[in-house]
């Protein structure tokens with residue numbers, strides 16, 4: 001973290017708070033019946049998306065999952081267009097026809113959220129090949145869960161990326177559960193990072209609630225990929241504070257003790273505490289002002305979304321590439 005100025009740390013903290021407030025609002029509006037489809041909240045995991053994206057630039061590509069709002073925001077997506085997409089409006093990223101799980105913005109290198117578990121892992125490996133062929137030093141980063149690490153695309157993709165030394169960084173967000181299946185019942189190794197050994201690439205475990213640990217690990221992996229030395233696997237141990245989805249009937253098998261333990265390790269509080277003692281301490285008043293601005297931006301995104309028209313029926317088949 002020594003290489004991160006207090007200013008940069010404040011920016012990272014702010015971005016984490018944007019993710020949290022965006023999703024709190026999305027959840028409220030979903031429960032109020034204003035947002036349709038499904039909403040998977042990333043709350044509790046913000047340090048992973050922000051820590052990793054803090055070492056990327058616009059030419060680098062990322063890909064996400066069904067739990068994708070945090071990755072979009074960390075890569076610089078527009079809040080108005082995101083909220084409009086959740087609201088199903090024409091000014092949304094997919095013209096209101098994709099919803100929460102399909103937000104993409106190629107202009108900032110965000111290749112898309114993805115409702116197919118592990119689907120993004122193969123796509124980003126292809127993007128890594130494209131980066132290698134372009135020869136401009138760009139990297140490709142994949143976010144996925146512990147559940148996805150059990151699926152075929154994880155193994156096939158890492159195998160080919162390792163063989164071809166593709167500039168891909170595989171970020172496994174091990175939040176300990178895949179819907180209601182504990183990773184201890186589906187992953188037969190202590191750490192998912194151990195799986196890297198099978199493909200001859202570095203595999204590291206980090207505290208995914210410590211943004212500085214995530215930043216450092218991502219920074220090393222990105223440098224290695226830019227040098228042409230190939231892919232890495234980083235396992236970030238973390239936890240979601242919400243149930244798998246925001247649906248009212250969503251079952252949650254996790255214990256209240258486990259949830260309380262992880263809430264006591266809140267990634268946003270971790271940065272706040274750290275900044276209290278930095279060379280440019282963040283006071284309570286500073287923090288409240290940051291939060292006030294963040295809430296104003298979220299409110300503006302909802303106003304934007306509500307002002308946007310719903311898609312016209314005759315546009316239903318526009319942008320459909322396969323029937």
Ligand SMILES: Cc1ncc(C[n+]2csc(CCOP(=O)(O)OP(=O)(O)O)c2C)c(N)n1
Nearest residue numbers: 067115116117145146147148175177178179
């Ligand atoms: C190919 C496929 N199988 C099953 C599902 C249903 N499903 C949605 S999310 C999910 C669990 C994913 O768990 P994990 O990869 O750990 O991500 P997390 O939800 O914990 O972020 C499953 C099985 C799906 N969307 N796609």
